[in-house]
Amino acid sequence: MRIVRTVDEMRRVRAGLPSPVAMMATLGAMHAGHEALLDVARGEGASLVASLFLNPTQFDDPADLARYPTDPDRDLGIFEGHGVDVVFQPTVEEMYPAGATTEVDPGPVGNILEGAHRPGHFRGVATVVTKILVVLAPDVAVWGAKDAQQNVVIRRLSTDLRMPVRHVLVPTVRDADGLALSSRNARLSPEERAEAPVLHRALSEARELWRGGARDAEVLRASVRARVGRSRLARLEYVSVADADTLRELDEGRPGALLSLAAHLGTTRLIDNVTLD
Amino acid sequence: MRIVRTVDEMRRVRAGLPSPVAMMATLGAMHAGHEALLDVARGEGASLVASLFLNPTQFDDPADLARYPTDPDRDLGIFEGHGVDVVFQPTVEEMYPAGATTEVDPGPVGNILEGAHRPGHFRGVATVVTKILVVLAPDVAVWGAKDAQQNVVIRRLSTDLRMPVRHVLVPTVRDADGLALSSRNARLSPEERAEAPVLHRALSEARELWRGGARDAEVLRASVRARVGRSRLARLEYVSVADADTLRELDEGRPGALLSLAAHLGTTRLIDNVTLD
Numbered sequence: 331m332r333i334v335r336t337v338d339e340m341r342r343v344r345a346g347l348p349s350p351v352a353m354m355a356t357l358g359a360m361h362a363g364h365e366a367l368l369d370v371a372r373g374e375g376a377s378l379v380a381s382l383f384l385n386p387t388q389f390d391d392p393a394d395l396a397r398y399p400t401d402p403d404r405d406l407g408i409f410e411g412h413g414v415d416v417v418f419q420p421t422v423e424e425m426y427p428a429g430a431t432t433e434v435d436p437g438p439v440g441n442i443l444e445g446a447h448r449p450g451h452f453r454g455v456a457t458v459v460t461k462i463l464v465v466l467a468p469d470v471a472v473w474g475a476k477d478a479q480q481n482v483v484i485r486r487l488s489t490d491l492r493m494p495v496r497h498v499l500v501p502t503v504r505d506a507d508g509l510a511l512s513s514r515n516a517r518l519s520p521e522e523r524a525e526a527p528v529l530h531r532a533l534s535e536a537r538e539l540w541r542g543g544a545r546d547a548e549v550l551r552a553s554v555r556a557r558v559g560r561s562r563l564a565r566l567e568y569v570s571v572a573d574a575d576t577l578r579e580l581d582e583g584r585p586g587a588l589l590s591l592a593a594h595l596g597t598t599r600l601i602d603n604v605t606l607d
Numbered sequence: 608m609r610i611v612r613t614v615d616e617m618r619r620v621r622a623g624l625p626s627p628v629a630m631m632a633t634l635g636a637m638h639a640g641h642e643a644l645l646d647v648a649r650g651e652g653a654s655l656v657a658s659l660f661l662n663p664t665q666f667d668d669p670a671d672l673a674r675y676p677t678d679p680d681r682d683l684g685i686f687e688g689h690g691v692d693v694v695f696q697p698t699v700e701e702m703y704p705a706g707a708t709t710e711v712d713p714g715p716v717g718n719i720l721e722g723a724h725r726p727g728h729f730r731g732v733a734t735v736v737t738k739i740l741v742v743l744a745p746d747v748a749v750w751g752a753k754d755a756q757q758n759v760v761i762r763r764l765s766t767d768l769r770m771p772v773r774h775v776l777v778p779t780v781r782d783a784d785g786l787a788l789s790s791r792n793a794r795l796s797p798e799e800r801a802e803a804p805v806l807h808r809a810l811s812e813a814r815e816l817w818r819g820g821a822r823d824a825e826v827l828r829a830s831v832r833a834r835v836g837r838s839r840l841a842r843l844e845y846v847s848v849a850d851a852d853t854l855r856e857l858d859e860g861r862p863g864a865l866l867s868l869a870a871h872l873g874t875t876r877l878i879d880n881v882t883l884d
Contacts, residue, residue, distance in 0.1 A: 337769045425769070429853070431715060432733070432767035437708025456709065461769045464741070490709035492614050492702070492738045576706070 331410050333417045337425075337465050340418050347377035347415065350469035355381040355462055359399040359513035360408045363474050363503040368412035370500045371472040380409050381418040381462050383425060387433075388454030394599075399516050418466060425461055434460045434491075436483040439577055443570055444479045444601065447592065455480055456487050463493050471495050476502040476510050478588055478603045482577055502602070504530065510602045522595040525563040529593055532557035533604045540583050540606050547571035547580045547587075554591060567592040567599070574605070608687050610694045614702075614742050617695050624654035624692065627746035632658040632739055636676040636790035637685045640751050640780040645689035647777045648749040657686050658695040658739050660702060664710075665731030671876075676793050695743060702738055711737045711768075713760040716854055720847055721756045721878065724869065732757055733764050740770050748772050753779040753787050755865055755880045759854055779879070781807065787879045799872040802840040806870055809834035810881045817860050817883050824848035824857045824864075831868060844869040844876070851882070 334340045344351065352375025354367045372378050382405055389395035402419070409417055433453050439445075440452030463471070473481050481499060488495055503511045508530035509523075518526060536553040544550060554569040569591045571580050580587055583606050590603035611617045621628065629652025631644045649655050659682055666672035679696070686694055710730050716722075717729030740748070750758050758776060765772055780788045785807035786800075795803060813830040821827060831846040846868045848857050857864055860883050867880035 341771055427766055429763075430767040431713060432764045433712045433714065434768075435710045435712050437710065439708060461767075465769050486706075487709045489704055490707040490738075491711075492742050494618055 331406075331414055331417060333406070333419055335419055335421065335424065337420065340416075340420075340465050343416055344379070344465075344467055347379070349377070350375050351377045351379060351466070352470040352472065353379045353381065353462075353466050353468035354472050355383070355459070356405070357384050357398065357513070358382055358402060358405050359516070360405045361503075361511045361513060361515075363476065363511040365408060365412060366503050367472045367474055367500050368409070368414065370498060371470070372413045374470040374472065374498060375468075377415050378413060379416045379418060379466050379468065380414045381420075381466065382406075382409075383418075383420055383458070383462075385425070385454060385458040386422060387426070387457060388451050390448040390451050390454075397517070399513055418462075425458065433457045434487060436486055439479070439482055439486060442577060443568060443572075443590065444592065447567055452480070452483050456483055459484050460487060460491065463488060463495060468495050470498060472498045472500055474502060475499050476512065476602065478574075478590055479577060482575065508534070510600075512600060514598050514600060517598045518595060522563055522598065525561055526595055526600065528558060528561045528564050529591060529600060529602045530604075533589055533591065533602060536589055537604050537606060540589075545582050547583050550583060550589060554589075558591070558593060563595050565594045567594060571606075608683075608691055608694060610683070610696055612696055612698065612701065614697065617693075617697075617742050620693055621656070621742075621744055624656070626654070627652050628654045628656060628743070629747040629749065630656045630658065630739075630743050630745035631749045632660070632736070633682070634661050634675065634790070635659055635679060635682050636793070637682045638780075638788045638790060638792075640753065640788040642685060642689060643780050644749045644751055644777050645686070645691065647775060648747070649690045651747040651749065651775060652745075654692050655690060656693045656695060656743050656745065657691045658697075658743065659683075659686075660695075660697055660735070660739075662702070662731060662735040663699060664703070664734060665728050667725040667728050667731075674794070676790055695739075702735065710734045711764060713763055716756070716759055716763060719854060720845060720849075720867065721869065724844055729757070729760050733760055736761050737764060737768065740765060740772060745772050747775060749775045749777055751779060752776050753789065753879065755851075755867055756854060759852065785811070787877075789877060791875055791877060794875045795872060799840055799875065802838055803872055803877065805835060805838045805841050806868060806877060806879045807881075810866055810868065810879060813866055814881050814883060817866075822859050824860050827860060827866060831866075835868070835870060840872050842871045844871060848883075 352371040434456040436456045507527040532554045536550040558566040587606045629648040711733040713733045784804040809831045813827040835843040864883045
């Protein structure tokens, strides 16, 4: 496994990789969800490149960035164990050269839901993902379904900027009690961790209503609000029933629609989603 | 000479071109300034690709777009005559696929000078140039020095987005009386055309002051204002003495600084610049 720290070297290395080249990108603090992405990417590519970069511009809250868990040695070990050929691990200065001002703006989809609560977050995501896609030039990129809105933003920008990459979504990996794996879960207190599965339970119960014939999207949202509302520790930030491509809110559920939420447990903010089937 | 109309075909054709690949991009309405770019690009590349695309998103004024001169058959003949190997001539729908919302924002440098008078112009430029650079993946791109701020924006975005392209600037081509060639010159009335060289004369006289020892940038600007102010037909929009990389206004001139202006003659808006030497 080769570790590359500069854009120029990465480009040279990339030019010599067997095609198709698959990639996965992570901020670090890898968990089993990332491992699932690596395994899918390994199956998609003749070569597998992983980028490891804690991108500062997507953190709207400096405190969130400061306490983001990092353990690069452990991350590199996980890469190695899952057959990664090349790790792209640049510095901030390498990704944001002196005087950098250019940003990629995903448009309205970046300003709703997560974007409404995290101003600038998706500009930061879109900007760094554009750079990574330019440098790695992957044939295939894999992403986790948990970050549903991020995936909409990434599909949008790569289509709009005419990038020749195929995106593959990997289902969310969950703990046995349903909690979606997230690097942020490590910040939960024992009590918060015990309560956190309520988020997925709320989504699952609303999806059961859908499966049972409920079509009014507001009924599904109300069900989630009520379920999370009964939790002593969880505070719901939003719940959404939206078109999976545009993330516009729906009046009626439909197959493929995205049912998503964000909630706080103490100082930790978590997101989750399910798809109406 | 091959004419390519889709992104997918362009990418396939690009993959087969001998390196280095040089490119020039034009909105059309080619003149001798474009021809100079083609000749420089032909010398830089083993392959020469020209893009011909009247990009709507960089026109802040719909009327300006509507009356922009177009003559694609003539443009293609000029390409052929200057050794272009491939013309990329996409439709608007091909460059802005259904639902496209992603924009590339060059940051503060896009909001001053031209950007202050043409809101959104440089977002449109940065967005389309990013797409063209992604699709053509040139080793070298040539640009005309007349569009000084555009060139700053393009250098900025390609550095920031980590694109491996070398940019080459070609000196402004002028008519015998000094008027910088521009597709918009065709819109000037005979009287306006006779008066238009005042813009370059004003810049040249200020540069003479600089050469003669004037260092105060405001003296140089005042000289341009006075000279254009004596014209019956020209109306100065701005004059700038700025750092060539950031376009921040300077208090004192310096070698390499950009002395630039925009002015209206009737309904036609022209720009020009010289460099302090």
